[in-house]
Amino acid sequence: xxxxxxxxxxxxxxxxxxxxxxxxxxxxxxxxxxxxxxxxxxxxxxxxxxxxxxxxxxxxxxxxxxxxxxxxxxxxxxxxxxxxxxxxxxxxxxxxxxxxxxxxxxxxxxxxxxxxxxxxxxxxxxxxxxxxxxxxxxxxxxxxxxxxxxxxxxxxxxxxxxxxxxxxxxxxxxxxxxxxxxxxxxxxxxxxxxxxxxxxxxxxxxxxxxxxxxxxxxxxxxxxxxxxxxxxxxxxxxxxxxxx
Amino acid sequence: xxxxxxxxxxxxxxxxxxxxxxxxxxxxxxxxxxxxxxxxxxxxxxxxxxxxxxxxxxxxxxxxxxxxxxxxxxxxxxxxxxxxxxxxxxxxxxxxxxxxxxxxxxxxxxxxxxxxxxxxxxxxxxxxxxxxxxxxxxxxxxxxxxxxxxxxxxxxxxxxxxxxxxxxxxxxxxxxxxxxxxxxxxxxxxxxxxxxxxxxxxxxxxxxxxxxxxxxxxxxxxxxxxxxxxxxxxxxxxxxxxxx
DNA sequence: ACGCAAGAGTGGTCTGACCACTTGACCAAG
DNA sequence: CTTGGTCAAGTGGTCAGACCACTCTTGCGT
Numbered sequence: 001x002x003x004x005x006x007x008x009x010x011x012x013x014x015x016x017x018x019x020x021x022x023x024x025x026x027x028x029x030x031x032x033x034x035x036x037x038x039x040x041x042x043x044x045x046x047x048x049x050x051x052x053x054x055x056x057x058x059x060x061x062x063x064x065x066x067x068x069x070x071x072x073x074x075x076x077x078x079x080x081x082x083x084x085x086x087x088x089x090x091x092x093x094x095x096x097x098x099x100x101x102x103x104x105x106x107x108x109x110x111x112x113x114x115x116x117x118x119x120x121x122x123x124x125x126x127x128x129x130x131x132x133x134x135x136x137x138x139x140x141x142x143x144x145x146x147x148x149x150x151x152x153x154x155x156x157x158x159x160x161x162x163x164x165x166x167x168x169x170x171x172x173x174x175x176x177x178x179x180x181x182x183x184x185x186x187x188x189x190x191x192x193x194x195x196x197x198x199x200x201x202x203x204x205x206x207x208x209x210x211x212x213x214x215x216x217x218x219x220x221x222x223x224x225x226x227x228x229x230x231x232x233x234x235x236x237x238x239x240x241x242x243x244x
Numbered sequence: 245x246x247x248x249x250x251x252x253x254x255x256x257x258x259x260x261x262x263x264x265x266x267x268x269x270x271x272x273x274x275x276x277x278x279x280x281x282x283x284x285x286x287x288x289x290x291x292x293x294x295x296x297x298x299x300x301x302x303x304x305x306x307x308x309x310x311x312x313x314x315x316x317x318x319x320x321x322x323x324x325x326x327x328x329x330x331x332x333x334x335x336x337x338x339x340x341x342x343x344x345x346x347x348x349x350x351x352x353x354x355x356x357x358x359x360x361x362x363x364x365x366x367x368x369x370x371x372x373x374x375x376x377x378x379x380x381x382x383x384x385x386x387x388x389x390x391x392x393x394x395x396x397x398x399x400x401x402x403x404x405x406x407x408x409x410x411x412x413x414x415x416x417x418x419x420x421x422x423x424x425x426x427x428x429x430x431x432x433x434x435x436x437x438x439x440x441x442x443x444x445x446x447x448x449x450x451x452x453x454x455x456x457x458x459x460x461x462x463x464x465x466x467x468x469x470x471x472x473x474x475x476x477x478x479x480x481x482x483x484x485x486x487x488x
Numbered sequence: 489a490c491g492c493a494a495g496a497g498t499g500g501t502c503t504g505a506c507c508a509c510t511t512g513a514c515c516a517a518g
Numbered sequence: 519c520t521t522g523g524t525c526a527a528g529t530g531g532t533c534a535g536a537c538c539a540c541t542c543t544t545g546c547g548t
Contacts, residue, residue, distance in 0.1 A: 012532070013532090053294070054298060069499050069541080070500090079416055083328050085329060086417065087417070105411075108412055109418070116352065167345070168353065169346055170328065171352075176327060177327040295500080297530085312529090315509080
């Protein structure tokens with residue numbers, strides 16, 4: 001079995017972006033500090049000004065720096081200015097360790113969003129999506145219990161439909177961001193989430209409540225379902241921060 | 245009385261970014277479509293390639309397009325790839341109208357997040373922050389009931405402390421994104437949120453529950469408090485989408 | 489002490505060239 | 519017919535150097 005690792009193709013501007021972002025997120029570049037002028041950074045990184053500027057533009061878009069024409073580029077306080085898009089870089093630090101606080105935060109948020117989306121979809125879920133959900137759960141029961149990839153796919157699709165059915169765009173966008181947060185450690189997550197994802201009864205109870213239009217029951221079922229994975233994740237990441 | 249509008253000094257790359265982003269978010273540029281080559285876009289926009297590229301890099305960072313070295317730049321399905329950072333542009337459409345569905349989504353999410361943050365902070369809130377909260381509510385009672393700016397400031401600070409005290413980074417980052425969503429219509433929001441923000445009893449009940457470590461009560465109090473603004477906002481934006 | 493003009497320093501834009509990668513057409517060997 | 523390789527055209531990526539637009543500080547003049 002080959003099992004090769006994917007070759008990483010990194011552009012110059014992306015490399016610059018990564019370096020600066022990492023320094024801001026781990027505090028080496030403090031909020032309020034001014035970045036050196038572009039022409040100086042150009043020399044330090046050994047890259048062209050255009051490549052450097054593309055990196056800075058991305059950092060600005062992310063809320064990590066503030067660029068002002070004529071003035072200096074300053075480091076912003078990402079806790080006040082950034083969005084969920086920085087999560088992946090907070091989750092997995094540059095030295096390869098995992099931040100437990102971020103793990104907990106992500107789990108709490110997915111629970112709150114997931115539960116509320118389930119409750120909302122009890123009132124709004126369109127019939128076609130509901131049919132798809134039933135098929136998914138039926139398919140879930142037929143999956144080999146150890147096929148982590150297939151379980152991840154079905155469970156992912158399951159929540160996509162629930163969130164879509166909730167009609168809440170914010171939840172839809174948040175889900176994208178949260179997933180990306182632990183994408184870098186997908187293999188571990190796939191293993192830890194195994195029990196939650198193959199819980200046919202749990203998934204079934206949830207869509208039953210949604211189909212019945214019982215918002216409270218749907219919220220409860222979602223909470224129960226998600227709590228399984230939360231417990232498994234926290235148990236694993238609690239003490240050793242560097243488990244990979 | 246002058247009442248002039250603020251001059252918008254927009255850079256070239258920002259203007260290009262705005263145009264493309266708007267076309268993607270309102271569907272004129274469909275997901276999966278390929279953008280013209282950079283050299284062609286350069287001519288159509290009448291700008292330099294560097295400026296154009298900076299705009300494209302930002303769009304990629306936002307999850308609106310996918311740039312591939314050697315291949316064409318494609319429009320992505322922002323519902324699957326973007327984060328909460330696109331909310332401001334979904335909230336206020338380019339023609340100046342407001343999307344009611346987005347308003348509702350934002351309100352639902354702020355409620356879910358706010359209530360959960362309150363519940364979490366009941367267990368985690370550090371003493372210093374709690375003291376600050378008490379001072380804030382005391383100050384709230386002393387504010388002139390029509391000073392919308394001051395009320396907005398105090399209420400904003402109030403929730404900052406609650407979310408900080410919850411110790412959940414995701415909620416902190418989400419709050420940033422949600423606020424930015426309706427920042428463009430701040431005056432209206434300030435007026436509609438008036439009753440919620442000057443509800444001294446509601447704020448007081450919430451921090452009392454937090455101080456007592458009663459998570460369930462804190463969640464309830466937060467929910468009650470936030471529901472006031474939700475009702476006012478939905479009442480106002482329900483039918484006429486273009487109210488300004 | 490104050491106001492303001494000038495200069496230095498910063499980010500913003502432009503030009504034109506070349507490099508690196510992807511794609512598809514075409515061809516040769518199996 | 520399939521497979522693999524070659525090649526050329528088209529795409530994004532990077533580079534160089536110059537100039538424009540804005541901000542901030544300095545120091546002069548009042």
